[in-house]
Amino acid sequence: MKKICYVFDFALDRALKQISDYSCRLNVAESNPEKKVDEFIKFLPVLAYDGSSMRQVNAVDILDMAMSGTSATLLAKRWESAL
DSSP states (O other), X not given: OOSOOOOOOSOHHHHHHHHHHHHHHHOTTOOOHHHHXXXXXXXXXXXXXXTTEEEEOOHXXXXXXXXXXXXXXXXXXXXXXXX
């Protein structure tokens, strides 16, 4: 049994949509999708590469990116990037 396991997915939209869909189907008693995703990512955290470091993505960002395809914050960072 592995104590630590990593899952890599380079299709950001697909991966976050799957997390959103799966976590929203787990607890049918809860109606708030943000709480459902937040509970799920406590078990399976989502990490994002942010320039030079890794950061944990919160439930609001996951839902924002899953529903819109790309978040406004990430889009703004792309426009500000020197690359």
